[in-house]
Amino acid sequence: MSWFSxxxxxxxxxxxxxxxxGVPYLFLGTLLSGLIDAFLPAQALERWLPKNAAxxxxxxxxxxxxxxxxxxxxxxxxxxxxxxxLPIAPAVTYLxxxxxxxxxxALSTYAAFRGQEPATVLAFRMILGFLIACVFGAIxxxxxxxxxxxxNLLEPAPQRYTSLFAVLPDDSATLDxxxxxxxxxxxxxxxxxxxxxxxxxxxxxAFYLVAGAMLAALFNTAIHREAVxxxxxxxxxxxxxxxxxxxxxxxxxxxxxxxxxxNFVAFPLAAKLAFMVLGPMMDVKLxxxxxxxxxxxxxxxxxxxxxxxxxxxCIFVAKTLP
Amino acid sequence: xxxKIASLLAPITLLEWGGILLYFYLxxxxxxxxxxxxxxxxxxxxxxLVLCAITLFLTRNQKAACECGIVExxxxxxxxxxxxSWLFPIMLLLPLAIAATFTRDAYGSNILATRGIADxxxxxxxxxxxxxxxxPVSKMTATxxxxxPALPDTNPNASxxxxxxTEDTPAEDFFKPDAHGNIQVNVADLLYxxxxxxxxxxxxxKSAEIVGQFMxxxxxxxxxxxxxxxxxxxxxxxxxxQPVSLLIEHDTALPIxxxxxxxxxxxxxxxxxxxxxxxxxxxxxxxxKIEPIEPPEETMLY
Numbered sequence: 001m002s003w004f005s006x007x008x009x010x011x012x013x014x015x016x017x018x019x020x021x022g023v024p025y026l027f028l029g030t031l032l033s034g035l036i037d038a039f040l041p042a043q044a045l046e047r048w049l050p051k052n053a054a055x056x057x058x059x060x061x062x063x064x065x066x067x068x069x070x071x072x073x074x075x076x077x078x079x080x081x082x083x084x085x086l087p088i089a090p091a092v093t094y095l096x097x098x099x100x101x102x103x104x105x106a107l108s109t110y111a112a113f114r115g116q117e118p119a120t121v122l123a124f125r126m127i128l129g130f131l132i133a134c135v136f137g138a139i140x141x142x143x144x145x146x147x148x149x150x151x152n153l154l155e156p157a158p159q160r161y162t163s164l165f166a167v168l169p170d171d172s173a174t175l176d177x178x179x180x181x182x183x184x185x186x187x188x189x190x191x192x193x194x195x196x197x198x199x200x201x202x203x204x205x206a207f208y209l210v211a212g213a214m215l216a217a218l219f220n221t222a223i224h225r226e227a228v229x230x231x232x233x234x235x236x237x238x239x240x241x242x243x244x245x246x247x248x249x250x251x252x253x254x255x256x257x258x259x260x261x262x263n264f265v266a267f268p269l270a271a272k273l274a275f276m277v278l279g280p281m282m283d284v285k286l287x288x289x290x291x292x293x294x295x296x297x298x299x300x301x302x303x304x305x306x307x308x309x310x311x312x313x314c315i316f317v318a319k320t321l322p
Numbered sequence: 323x324x325x326k327i328a329s330l331l332a333p334i335t336l337l338e339w340g341g342i343l344l345y346f347y348l349x350x351x352x353x354x355x356x357x358x359x360x361x362x363x364x365x366x367x368x369x370x371l372v373l374c375a376i377t378l379f380l381t382r383n384q385k386a387a388c389e390c391g392i393v394e395x396x397x398x399x400x401x402x403x404x405x406x407s408w409l410f411p412i413m414l415l416l417p418l419a420i421a422a423t424f425t426r427d428a429y430g431s432n433i434l435a436t437r438g439i440a441d442x443x444x445x446x447x448x449x450x451x452x453x454x455x456x457x458p459v460s461k462m463t464a465t466x467x468x469x470x471p472a473l474p475d476t477n478p479n480a481s482x483x484x485x486x487x488t489e490d491t492p493a494e495d496f497f498k499p500d501a502h503g504n505i506q507v508n509v510a511d512l513l514y515x516x517x518x519x520x521x522x523x524x525x526x527x528k529s530a531e532i533v534g535q536f537m538x539x540x541x542x543x544x545x546x547x548x549x550x551x552x553x554x555x556x557x558x559x560x561x562x563x564q565p566v567s568l569l570i571e572h573d574t575a576l577p578i579x580x581x582x583x584x585x586x587x588x589x590x591x592x593x594x595x596x597x598x599x600x601x602x603x604x605x606x607x608x609x610x611k612i613e614p615i616e617p618p619e620e621t622m623l624y
Contacts, residue, residue: 005432007432009425016355020346020356020559023343024366027371196378199375202374205411210413210418218402223436
């Protein structure tokens with residue numbers, strides 16, 4: 001087969017490198033998720049967000065600039081925030097936008113495209129990422145959440161304690177001691193609880209990261225890129241959707257994907273933008289990981305609509321540019 | 323018994339993951355997998371994962387935090403059903419352990435076929451970006467270009483006694499010959515130089531020492547006396563590594579040593595030239611010495 005050749009050693013290197021790159025950021029996300037669970041009172045997020053739904057979606061779209069998260073780390077955080085009462089529309093907006101609307105990604109995109117109109121590429125990546133995330137948030141706003149979220153995320157979180165950092169007089173209290181003093185846990189025991197939550201969340205999400213990394217490594221090392229992808233570069237439609245397909249398969253981190261995109265010199269801008277906008281929102285690894293938050297039917301619909309929608313939008317932008 | 327095993331599985335898994343991260347970092351094997359800027363995060367994650375494993379192990383008999391009202395969503399109860407199944411150890415324990423045990427830390431020639439070998443700087447991070455990380459213009463030449471030559475982040479040949487040029491190294495030091503009269507360059511340096519006239523100037527006619535993996539030259543080889551030195555250029559991790567190559571030309575009086583075959587690490591000493599072929603300036607080393615060597619400490623270029 002001229003387009004496929006599997007080598008277990010190459011597969012193994014690629015698989016390990018994806019894990020080594022992703023695990024620290026994934027763990028950071030789950031640690032944040034544990035801290036949110038232990039220290040953030042339920043419904044606090046809802047109170048902090050603007051009451052106007054459209055404004056809340058807009059705020060969530062740019063929140064990534066102040067709370068930057070990578071696409072792997074954001075999933076446990078969002079799962080926890082949804083359980084904490086964050087409305088679903090801004091949650092989905094933040095989930096999709098934060099891996100792109102993010103200072104680290106902005107810097108890496110600018111650096112990767114130096115000499116190739118970096119400001120234009122960066123601006124389009126940010127604007128398209130923001131718009132698509134907000135549009136998706138607005139669509140989600142109109143859907144019943146029973147059709148979107150997994151059943152375990154639909155149950156409202158009980159209001160178990162009233163204040164942050166409530167400290168018991170005896171700071172040496174153990175977890176068992178706290179049963180009788182439920183509303184007031186020590187900072188130490190909350191930290192312990194956060195660590196336990198983070199550990200279980202990590203294992204939960206790592207399960208899907210491993211599956212995604214295996215698929216990505218397989219395509220990364222076994223598919224002959226020149227034979228499969230390069231012949232498609234001359235047609236804007238084929239180029240855009242083939243690079244979207246490649247982004248979905250390669251499952252690159254949003255902080256590094258621009259360096260790969262910048263090297264597709266034969267491809268039009270639309271294709272490169274589609275590669276950089278779709279990748280952080282939906283790829284094989286994320287598709288599996290979204291299974292921890294969304295119902296399968298919704299995840300499939302989201303994947304298909306993002307794939308088609310981002311491609312169309314990027315082609316439209318490229319064709320209307322002077 | 324089943325519950326006891328289940329309560330141990332989580333700390334064991336975290337310990338395995340943390341242990342493997344720490345082992346790869348401390349043993350230096352990580353250099354084949356990650357760009358240097360991503361490596362400290364692996365160390366930190368490894369330490370924290372091991373600490374989490376110890377915490378989970380020591381608190382495994384304590385009442386779950388969710389029952390105590392500390393956390394609202396019990397992680398032990400809300401995690402996906404897959405985690406409680408036989409798939410858990412298969413996915414989280416075995417693949418990582420098998421890959422970490424049997425991986426060779428270096429890609430084989432198959433990767434050159436699947437990713438293709440780039441022979442120009444267009445496959446590398448853009449020229450201006452690379453240049454911006456190097457030297458101030460004033461340190462180059464009197465007629466300084468607006469951009470500077472890319473200096474290697476690491477020594478291209480671990481056995482070399484010449485210290486690797488750094489961002490603080492003046493250009494004069496980079497072009498200063500070693501005891502044998504050769505400058506130390508890598509494949510990426512010369513590909514960048516071939517792409518930019520102002521960068522080529524300081525390299526022209528210099529004798530250089532360069533290392534890479536041998537591959538026969540199928541194109542650009544009319545007289546049949548050329549081969550390629552290939553290196554992998556890593557942007558973030560090995561998954562994105564792109565093979566790049568440089569042409570080496572040798573006389574019939576200087577045969578390729580018998581031990582040099584496909585993907586064998588090879589050191590070449592020769593004169594740098596930039597001929598124009600098929601309307602494009604390319605970099606070619608006219609070899610004076612070709613010899614097989616052990617793989618360098620850092621096999622990737624960054």
